[in-house]
Amino acid sequence: MEGVIIRHWVETPVRYQEQFADQELDAYKLEHSLYALPGPSISSVRINKHVIAAEKSSTGGNEQSFQVLLDVVQFRPEDIIIQTFEGWLLIKAQHGRRMDEHGFISRSFTRQYKLPNGTETKDLSAVFCHDGILVVEMKNASGMN
Amino acid sequence: MAERTVPHAYPMSTEYEFANPSKMYDQNFGEGLSPSEILAPTLYHGYYIRPRINKQLDRGISEISLNDHKFQVFLDVCHFLPDELAVRTVDNLLEVVGQHPQKADRHGFISREFTRTYILPMDVDPLLVKATLSHDGILTIVAPRTGKEVKARVNEVQITRQEQPPGQAEHPEEGKGNGKP
Numbered sequence: 001m002e003g004v005i006i007r008h009w010v011e012t013p014v015r016y017q018e019q020f021a022d023q024e025l026d027a028y029k030l031e032h033s034l035y036a037l038p039g040p041s042i043s044s045v046r047i048n049k050h051v052i053a054a055e056k057s058s059t060g061g062n063e064q065s066f067q068v069l070l071d072v073v074q075f076r077p078e079d080i081i082i083q084t085f086e087g088w089l090l091i092k093a094q095h096g097r098r099m100d101e102h103g104f105i106s107r108s109f110t111r112q113y114k115l116p117n118g119t120e121t122k123d124l125s126a127v128f129c130h131d132g133i134l135v136v137e138m139k140n141a142s143g144m145n
Numbered sequence: 146m147a148e149r150t151v152p153h154a155y156p157m158s159t160e161y162e163f164a165n166p167s168k169m170y171d172q173n174f175g176e177g178l179s180p181s182e183i184l185a186p187t188l189y190h191g192y193y194i195r196p197r198i199n200k201q202l203d204r205g206i207s208e209i210s211l212n213d214h215k216f217q218v219f220l221d222v223c224h225f226l227p228d229e230l231a232v233r234t235v236d237n238l239l240e241v242v243g244q245h246p247q248k249a250d251r252h253g254f255i256s257r258e259f260t261r262t263y264i265l266p267m268d269v270d271p272l273l274v275k276a277t278l279s280h281d282g283i284l285t286i287v288a289p290r291t292g293k294e295v296k297a298r299v300n301e302v303q304i305t306r307q308e309q310p311p312g313q314a315e316h317p318e319e320g321k322g323n324g325k326p
Contacts, residue, residue, distance in 0.1 A: 025193075029195050068177075069177065069178035069179065072174070075174075093174075102261070105259065105260070105261045110256050111254065112247070112254040114253075130194070131192075133195070
């Protein structure tokens with residue numbers, strides 16, 4: 001059992017503290033990988049030094065950059081399904097009845113976005129951030145090369 | 146991964162930290178974001194989170210206000226049209242159901258569905274519940290409270306004792322050998 005350390009989560013050190021250390025927090029607000037939930041798809045996070053300041057607005061018209069941001073604070077990663085279907089990106093989120101401070105709640109939604117021509121499922125990557133933002137973007141967008 | 150170790154939602158007020166806030170935020174769901182709506186990260190419980198512009202303080206709320214005379218609920222349902230909403234009571238549960246088919250908003254196409262259940266206090270008559278939808282999409286549900294203490298019905302249950310059968314009095318232990326060492 002040695003090597004197993006259980007800490008209360010409040011004491012857990014901030015991940016990527018050095019990235020935030022210089023306090024130019026504004027510069028890091030679009031570095032979604034810094035906020036990504038731990039998972040198999042993000043075992044090694046690559047931080048690109050250049051800030052993606054010149055990012056297109058969401059669902060940018062440019063064929064090379066496609067990015068969708070969605071606020072899914074109310075959902076867990078396992079509640080969300082991302083599909084592509086005939087040139088459309090479908091994001092389905094559904095959670096069954098769960099308890100909250102006011103009683104019980106269940107929610108579901110389906111969002112559709114038109115993908116740029118020729119985009120396939122393998123071109124897309126998705127990041128679920130711990131602050132509830134879901135990012136779906138083209139893999140060859142800045143940083144991945 | 147049933148237990149979340151990373152704070153997932155962020156509170157809009159210190160009241161949220163306590164067990165039963167009368168007001169909750171973040172009830173509007175499925176909302177698109179654009180990068181300009183994300184604000185600079187702030188530290189919350191040891192994690193950096195990014196507040197959003199579109200969470201103005203008085204939208205996306207669910208609020209319960211309770212006093213001696215009435216039970217009142219405010220729920221933001223601004224994504225739903227009046228005929229896409231249904232309110233009903235099942236025993237002492239108050240259910241609000243909203244469902245809208247696919248429609249276009251500024252980020253794309255979306256369809257939504259939710260069911261929220263509130264628990265009515267014991268002295269509220271479910272048949273007297275009234276619901277109003279305001280022009281800006283806040284659903285108000287009101288019900289009078291009688292203020293009467295609901296008497297708990299206590300019923301003492303007699304315990305019948307079973308006598309030991311006289312024949313087995315000699316060796317009760319051997320009969321159920323596993324019971325004792």
